[in-house]
Amino acid sequence: MNSSATPQLLHRTARCGELTPADAEARREVILTGWVHHRRDLGQLIFVEIRDFSGTVQAVFDPSHALEAHALAETLRSEFVVGLKGRVVQRESVNPKHPTGSIEIRVDLLEILNPAGQLPFLIDEDVESNEELRLRYRYLDLRRPRLQQVLRTRHRLSAATRKAMDDLGFNEIETPILTKSTPEGARDYLVPSRIQEGGFYALPQSPQLFKQLLMVAGFEKYYQFARCFRDEDLRADRQPEFTQIDVEMSFATPEDVYEVVESIVAGMFREIGVTIELPLPRMAYAESMDRFGVDRPDTRFGLELKDLGAAAEGTGFRVFDGALEKDDGTVRGIAVPGAGDASRKVLDRWTDWAKSAGAGGLVWIKIADDGKISSPALKVLGEDGCRAAAAAAGAGNGDAALVVADSRSVCNRVLGVLRLKVAEERELIPEGKWNLLWIEKFPLFEWDEKDQRWYSMHHPFTAPRGEDLPKLADSPGEVLSDAYDIVLNGTEIGGGSIRIHNQEIQSQVFDALSISKEEADSKFGFLLRALASGAPPHGGIALGFDRICAMLTGSESIRDVIAFPKTTRAACLMTGSPSKVDSAQLRELHIDLAPGTKE
RNA sequence: GGAGCCGUGGUGUAGUUGGUUAACAUAUCGGACUGUCACUCCGAAGAUCGCGGGUUCAAGUCCCGUCGGCUCCGCCA
Numbered sequence: 001m002n003s004s005a006t007p008q009l010l011h012r013t014a015r016c017g018e019l020t021p022a023d024a025e026a027r028r029e030v031i032l033t034g035w036v037h038h039r040r041d042l043g044q045l046i047f048v049e050i051r052d053f054s055g056t057v058q059a060v061f062d063p064s065h066a067l068e069a070h071a072l073a074e075t076l077r078s079e080f081v082v083g084l085k086g087r088v089v090q091r092e093s094v095n096p097k098h099p100t101g102s103i104e105i106r107v108d109l110l111e112i113l114n115p116a117g118q119l120p121f122l123i124d125e126d127v128e129s130n131e132e133l134r135l136r137y138r139y140l141d142l143r144r145p146r147l148q149q150v151l152r153t154r155h156r157l158s159a160a161t162r163k164a165m166d167d168l169g170f171n172e173i174e175t176p177i178l179t180k181s182t183p184e185g186a187r188d189y190l191v192p193s194r195i196q197e198g199g200f201y202a203l204p205q206s207p208q209l210f211k212q213l214l215m216v217a218g219f220e221k222y223y224q225f226a227r228c229f230r231d232e233d234l235r236a237d238r239q240p241e242f243t244q245i246d247v248e249m250s251f252a253t254p255e256d257v258y259e260v261v262e263s264i265v266a267g268m269f270r271e272i273g274v275t276i277e278l279p280l281p282r283m284a285y286a287e288s289m290d291r292f293g294v295d296r297p298d299t300r301f302g303l304e305l306k307d308l309g310a311a312a313e314g315t316g317f318r319v320f321d322g323a324l325e326k327d328d329g330t331v332r333g334i335a336v337p338g339a340g341d342a343s344r345k346v347l348d349r350w351t352d353w354a355k356s357a358g359a360g361g362l363v364w365i366k367i368a369d370d371g372k373i374s375s376p377a378l379k380v381l382g383e384d385g386c387r388a389a390a391a392a393a394g395a396g397n398g399d400a401a402l403v404v405a406d407s408r409s410v411c412n413r414v415l416g417v418l419r420l421k422v423a424e425e426r427e428l429i430p431e432g433k434w435n436l437l438w439i440e441k442f443p444l445f446e447w448d449e450k451d452q453r454w455y456s457m458h459h460p461f462t463a464p465r466g467e468d469l470p471k472l473a474d475s476p477g478e479v480l481s482d483a484y485d486i487v488l489n490g491t492e493i494g495g496g497s498i499r500i501h502n503q504e505i506q507s508q509v510f511d512a513l514s515i516s517k518e519e520a521d522s523k524f525g526f527l528l529r530a531l532a533s534g535a536p537p538h539g540g541i542a543l544g545f546d547r548i549c550a551m552l553t554g555s556e557s558i559r560d561v562i563a564f565p566k567t568t569r570a571a572c573l574m575t576g577s578p579s580k581v582d583s584a585q586l587r588e589l590h591i592d593l594a595p596g597t598k599e
Numbered sequence: 600g601g602a603g604c605c606g607u608g609g610u611g612u613a614g615u616u617g618g619u620u621a622a623c624a625u626a627u628c629g630g631a632c633u634g635u636c637a638c639u640c641c642g643a644a645g646a647u648c649g650c651g652g653g654u655u656c657a658a659g660u661c662c663c664g665u666c667g668g669c670u671c672c673g674c675c676a
Contacts, residue, residue: 042639043632058636078626093634101636118627121610124637130606132668185676205676232675233600356672459676557669567668 009033009083009111017055017100023088024103030088032057032105033113035143036080037123046073050082050105053148058091058104059084069110079116079123079143085109135573138564147560153272154549154561158225160267161245168260170221170247175210177203177227182523184460184513186230189240192589203229206542208459209527211248212499215538216530220250225545234568236557237491237547241566247496248540254484257496257541258438261486264543265436272552274434280486282438293416295442298490299435301428303334303419304394305412308403311388317380319363323405332404332411333363333393334419339400339426340367350402353421359414363403365390371397420490436488444468444481445512453514458483460513461506461527462497463539469505476512482539493548496541503531 014023014030023030034052041047046061061073069084076082086107095101120133123143134141141147162172181188181202188202204210207226214222226246234240245264249256258279266276288297291304312320312331323329336342342350347364354362365375365386373386381389393401402418404411423429444464445454454476456462464472468479483497500506506528510520520528549561559565566572586593 038636038638040635040638041632042635045633045635047635047638049636060634062633064633091634093636095636098636118609122626130611130668132606133610135668182676186674208676230675233673235675236670238675456676462676568670569667571667573668 007083007111007113009085009109010113012052012083015054016050016052016057019057019088019100019103019105021090021102024090026088028088029085030105031083031085032059033083034081035123036076036078036082039076039078041074046070046076047104048073048076050084055099057100058095058098059086059107060104061107061110065106066108069107072110072112073107076112077116079119080112081114081116083111083113132567132573135565135567138574142563150549150553150555150561151563153553156271157268157549157552158545160271161264162225164264164267165223165247168221168263170223171219172224173214173219173222174224175204175207175226179204179210180523182209184456186232189229189231192591194589197590205230206244207246208461209524211246211540212461212527212535212538213530215248215250216533216535218250218536220536222249222540223247226542231570234566234570236559237550239546239558239562239565240570242558242562243545245494245543245545246540247542248538250536250538252498252537252539254440254482254498254539257484257498257539261494261541261543265486265548268548268552269434276434276436280436280438282440284441285439285443286441288439289412293412293414293419294490295439296485296487296490296492297437297439298420298423298429299437300430300433300489301423302394303336303423303428305332305334305415305419306393307332308389308392311385311392312403312405315381315385317377317385319361319377319405323407326407328407328409329405330408330411332408332415333389333401334415334422335390335393335395336400336402336422336426337395337428338398339422340369340395340398342366342400347400350418350422354402354404354414354418357414357417358410359404359406362414362418363405365393365395365401365403367395367397367399367401369398434489436486438484438486440484441465441480442483442485443477444479444483444509445476447477454512456509456513457481458495458497460509460515461499463500464505464509472505472508472512484541486541486543488548488551491547491551492544493551494541494543496539498537498539501531501535501537503528506531 009031010033012031012033014032016032016034032050034050037049037051037056039046039048044063048059048061049056050059061070063070084105084107086105088103089106091102091104119140120137121140123140165172178191178201181190181200185205188205191201191203193199193201206228207224211222224246226244227241228244229241231240247260249260262278262280266278269276283297285295288295291297293305308331313324320331323331351362363375363377365373365377367373367390373383375386378386389403390401393403395401404414442457444457444462446457448455458481462481462483465480465482471479481497483495485492485495487493500509507520546558546561550558553561555561564572564574571577
């Protein structure tokens with residue numbers, strides 16, 4: 001075990017997973033390097049599966065063939081790093097479960113390049129250790145074939161995208177990571193300046209302003225795999241730092257952006273062997289809210305939201321009448337096919353879901369296969385009334401209708417949530433479908449009750465649609481924008497807009513957002529000056545690359561498609577960041593910790 | 600900020616109404632084995648049950664607090 005000496009068997013001549021029966025036919029002599037995956041010691045014969053990035057292959061040590069190599073093989077343990085030399089031969093007993101199961105390496109020479117101690121968990125597909133441990137020893141977790149496969153796919157998706165963008169004439173241009181804090185949006189990660197006392201950089205939430213300035217500069221077609229940072233609480237699909245495919249084009253309409261994005265996305269799907277039909281369907285925001293209750297509809301299945309309309313009017317049912325009397329009040333519902341025999345327990349659970357989504361309650365109407373109706377509203381509505389209401393929701397014999405009476409926005413929100421959860425629970429979402437579509441014609445602003453002001457739905461640089469410009473001052477709530485989202489199976493995978501290229505309109509939008517001239521000037525003065533210096537009409541999009549990778553690799557969480565992810569408390573368990581720094585470092589940055597800060 | 604689930608030898612789990620030696624598998628160490636493939640067989644070692652406090656004659660188990668991981672709500676233009 002002379003692992004300190006200069007290794008002899010370092011330069012392999014083949015890769016484990018790529019050896020074939022033809023190599024055995026030729027009795028090819030190879031040098032392999034890799035890790036000990038499994039070891040099966042039969043006393044005389046020793047079988048060792050060697051693993052490298054390409055896969056595994058079995059090596060056999062036979063004392064009658066190579067005594068020294070066999071003796072050394074007795075000392076091998078899991079995850080030792082070895083080099084070996086031998087001939088590829090046919091196996092005496094074939095293992096059909098294994099890609100290289102018909103061949104093996106008859107080893108002449110073995111060299112231990114580096115031994116390994118006992119590892120915190122097994123590098124085996126089916127043994128799941130807990131996530132905390134896997135994150136602490138991420139480099140071991142990443143040895144697993146599954147994660148290697150995922151990151152390899154991620155690489156192929158980015159390589160395909162870079163190739164496509166180059167072919168389309170886009171330039172990849174990097175933008176600063178140390179930049180300026182901007183109001184609105186997410187919390188910024190801040191970086192203190194040593195040189196400028198009391199000054200802070202912010203890490204970019206996105207390269208939004210820089211890419212617009214590149215358009216002003218005349219680059220016309222820009223893209224970038226941009227790292228973005230947002231200091232908000234984490235989720236399975238949210239990390240504090242993540243990657244966007246950031247795109248911006250001059251002299252562009254939404255159509256131009258759609259065309260580019262569709263070719264990128266179709267190219268990524270091609271990498272996983274899926275053909276996407278182009279052009280993608282489009283849907284107005286208003287229609288999506290009306291039919292699905294959300295702005296990112298999952299169109300793989302039905303259960304669409306319906307107005308109960310006449311069936312709910314004048315029934316004397318207090319729940320319905322109460323809602324209909326209100327401004328904007330309505331009665332809406334969904335039909336759950338095959339739920340006509342749902343148990344009380346199930347209906348109670350659905351009611352709880354509706355309540356936690358903001359509904360006062362949930363009216364359910366079950367119709368058994370034989371047409372028998374049960375519902376809490378049966379007494380008031382009668383058989384015919386219930387049947388009419390259920391029919392309006394789209395439910396017939398054997399189905400259930402779930403009905404919510406409230407303001408239109410509450411109905412949509414509640415039913416939108418219910419539709420997804422019920423469909424998931426009842427397994428009504430078909431596997432293997434990839435439903436992509438564009439959502440467009442978003443409102444420019446949304447009203448915030450708490451702050452009593454308008455906020456940008458997308459961001460403050462989104463262009464209002466031309467025909468809505470006159471409404472900007474007086475009825476901002478009615479202004480639609482040239483913003484668009486691309487949605488895959490109910491997940492938003494990207495969003496963008498045509499930008500404001502005119503300083504006057506940009507100022508009007510800041511007015512509507514109650515951003516004062518002074519604030520606009522101090523935060524975005526450079527942008528306003530740029531817009532007044534010959535800015536071309538322009539627009540673009542940002543695609544959530546991590547989410548796309550997660551969906552295309554069937555990963556539950558984007559942690560799986562990020563090599564070194566952070567926990568839900570935004571920590572890296574492997575390096576132990578964030579961590580304390582010594583007081584000299586803080587002094588240099590002109591920072592005092594607040595009294596009471598935990599040491 | 601809030602809610603839920605989880606934390607037991609290196610690892611994955613079991614552990615009843617609180618009851619005396621904390622069980623099983625795997626990995627580790629030693630032994631046997633020439634066609635295994637999650638090799639098999641025999642033996643050994645390995646745990647103050649995340650941490651702190653409390654109730655009790657007695658706590659892995661009950662209570663309170665705390666730390667960590669995950670999921671969700673708020674939040675994420």
